[in-house]
Amino acid sequence: MNKVGKFMLIGEIEAGKTTLLNALFGKNEVARKTQAIEFEGNGMDTPGEYFCHPRLYAALLCSAQDMSTLVYVHPADRDTCRLPPGLLDVYVGKNVIGVITKTDLPDARPDAVETLLRENGIHGSIFRVSNTDSGSIEVLREVLLGTTTLTKECCA
Numbered sequence: 702m703n704k705v706g707k708f709m710l711i712g713e714i715e716a717g718k719t720t721l722l723n724a725l726f727g728k729n730e731v732a733r734k735t736q737a738i739e740f741e742g743n744g745m746d747t748p749g750e751y752f753c754h755p756r757l758y759a760a761l762l763c764s765a766q767d768m769s770t771l772v773y774v775h776p777a778d779r780d781t782c783r784l785p786p787g788l789l790d791v792y793v794g795k796n797v798i799g800v801i802t803k804t805d806l807p808d809a810r811p812d813a814v815e816t817l818l819r820e821n822g823i824h825g826s827i828f829r830v831s832n833t834d835s836g837s838i839e840v841l842r843e844v845l846l847g848t849t850t851l852t853k854e855c856c857a
């Protein structure tokens with residue numbers, strides 16, 4: 702069993718990372734474009750660029766060093782995944798979980814996205830959220846901000 706501890710949100714630009722972090726911490730502000738790493742409580746937000754450009758992977762991995770949990774964020778309406786194979790498995794012993802955002806969109810396909818995430822190496826729990834559904838945020842808040850312990854399947 703692994704504690705969530707500090708967690709880091711990673712994923713492509715516009716995946717909904719900043720909106721999610723704000724919602725988790727009850728901040729009602731509209732997400733600005735994330736230009737640098739930002740902290741909120743035990744959570745870390747990262748710019749999508751870190752994830753999209755191979756030359757910036759080092760920055761991402763460096764920031765991930767102190768984190769116990771890596772949270773890969775992917776929108777429900779995007780059916781491609783640019784997660785570089787093995788990137789999240791670099792550190793042994795971290796929890797690697799997935800969050801599918803924007804499930805409220807009319808063209809959301811969360812089942813297909815969940816399959817995509819599994820194919821791309823997200824072995825741990827996968828949560829589905831929408832910022833229009835406070836219940837979905839509450840479930841994730843319990844996991845990331847609460848005292849829940851993740852099961853072994855979440856460990857890379």
Ligand SMILES: Nc1nc2c(ncn2[C@@H]2O[C@H](COP(=O)(O)OP(=O)(O)O)[C@@H](O)[C@H]2O)c(=O)[nH]1
Nearest residue numbers: 714715716717718719720732749802803831832
């Ligand atoms: N419909 C919908 N839009 C969302 C949701 N979460 C985020 N967005 C929108 O998606 C866009 C990108 O969000 P942002 O949090 O900045 O993404 P980031 O680049 O991953 O940090 C913004 O216009 C958000 O308002 C959601 O659950 N549903």
Ligand SMILES: [Mg+2]
Nearest residue numbers: 718719734735
């Ligand atoms: Mg952002």
